Amino acid sequence: MIRIISGDTLDTIGPFVDRLREKSAEGQAPPPNFTELIKKSVSEGKTFLYSAYSDDDQLLGIGMFGDVSKRISFVFADGDQDLEIKLVDEIFDNHSKDCSSVAAAGPWITEVISNHLTKIGFRKFNRAYLSLERADIESARQPELFEDMKFEMYNESQRDEVSKILFKANDGFVDQIVFPHFFSTLETCNKVVSDIENSVYGEYKEPFSWILRNNGQIIGICLMSIRNNGDTGYIPYIVIDPDYQGKGLGRSLLIHSMKKIIDGEPDIVKVDLDVTLENDAKFLYKSVGFKNVREYSMYNWVNEGE
Numbered sequence: 387m388i389r390i391i392s393g394d395t396l397d398t399i400g401p402f403v404d405r406l407r408e409k410s411a412e413g414q415a416p417p418p419n420f421t422e423l424i425k426k427s428v429s430e431g432k433t434f435l436y437s438a439y440s441d442d443d444q445l446l447g448i449g450m451f452g453d454v455s456k457r458i459s460f461v462f463a464d465g466d467q468d469l470e471i472k473l474v475d476e477i478f479d480n481h482s483k484d485c486s487s488v489a490a491a492g493p494w495i496t497e498v499i500s501n502h503l504t505k506i507g508f509r510k511f512n513r514a515y516l517s518l519e520r521a522d523i524e525s526a527r528q529p530e531l532f533e534d535m536k537f538e539m540y541n542e543s544q545r546d547e548v549s550k551i552l553f554k555a556n557d558g559f560v561d562q563i564v565f566p567h568f569f570s571t572l573e574t575c576n577k578v579v580s581d582i583e584n585s586v587y588g589e590y591k592e593p594f595s596w597i598l599r600n601n602g603q604i605i606g607i608c609l610m611s612i613r614n615n616g617d618t619g620y621i622p623y624i625v626i627d628p629d630y631q632g633k634g635l636g637r638s639l640l641i642h643s644m645k646k647i648i649d650g651e652p653d654i655v656k657v658d659l660d661v662t663l664e665n666d667a668k669f670l671y672k673s674v675g676f677k678n679v680r681e682y683s684m685y686n687w688v689n690e691g692e
């Protein structure tokens with residue numbers, strides 16, 4: 387039997403989450419305060435938590451659906467893949483009717499679950515987590531800009547203008563399918579930028595992000611944050627206005643922004659980012675010297691209605 391854990395039974399998931407942490411591969415384990423984060427998110431109505439119980443009321447598996455990201459963020463039944471599939475189905479049945487799309491992602495997606503997600507209509511997208519060492523950033527040649535162009539520190543008063551570029555550059559492209567809740571409208575793009583500023587994707591400070599101007603008009607932005615207690619720079623997003631792409635500007639903005647963040651933050655040892663492998667942005671990162679740390683997949687289901 388599968389049922390939603392209500393607030394007062396949330397306490398029972400602690401040992402289960404500990405086991406999930408023990409079994410996770412290095413670098414992929416949920417954070418130590420994961421149980422607290424789940425409890426907070428459930429109590430705020432942002433997360434639905436599912437649990438599978440045996441007939442004698444033993445907790446056998448848990449699963450989570452993020453109501454903001456519309457994402458099945460994990461299921462875990464301690465190696466019982468049939469039960470994990472049941473949890474996936476239960477979550478999907480309960481939430482897919484009301485959503486324009488449902489996503490699923492994470493290291494918990496085994497080959498069996500991957501096949502199941504594909505069978506019930508999810509499309510699989512491969513992604514990669516990339517990294518560039520500090521020394522490579524230091525030795526990268528200082529970018530030169532065309533006349534009339536300049537780099538400028540980003541501030542939140544530019545958010546609306548920047549969001550328009552995010553929307554324009556994503557409309558009709560692969561990341562809009564992979565992340566519909568980020569890139570499907572101007573409003574969601576605006577929220578992506580404000581979430582970055584609010585440290586949702588790593589600790590954010592104002593001098594971390596840079597825009598590129600051409601004759602006064604903003605034509606690109608590289609947003610950055612820091613993670614891992616300050617030893618890792620992270621690039622949640624970089625974009626160049628489609629009218630200006632393919633001229634070496636993405637490369638210049640990326641190198642400029644990374645040089646600035648390592649100058650200001652001496653503890654940074656590397657800069658990381660994630661990319662969808664169907665996105666040609668991967669060629670930029672490769673040509674700058676980023677190395678593949680790991681590949682993973684994201685799954686997306688689109689509600690096509692009746």
Ligand SMILES: CC(C)(COP(=O)(O)OP(=O)(O)OC[C@H]1O[C@@H](n2cnc3c(N)ncnc32)[C@H](O)[C@@H]1OP(=O)(O)O)[C@@H](O)C(=O)NCCC(=O)NCCS
Pocket residue numbers: 555556561623624625626627630631632633634635636637638660661662665666667669670671673
């Ligand atoms: C990714 C993006 C910022 C790149 O900006 P850009 O100004 O077009 O890129 P550049 O002109 O600086 O190209 C940089 C390098 O990538 C290579 N590259 C770019 N697109 C390529 C493609 N389709 N095929 C092969 N190489 C490509 C270029 O050849 C260049 O390499 P080089 O300097 O060794 O010659 C831009 O395309 C963009 O905004 N895309 C939409 C938003 C997005 O997807 N952001 C990334 C999210 S992870």
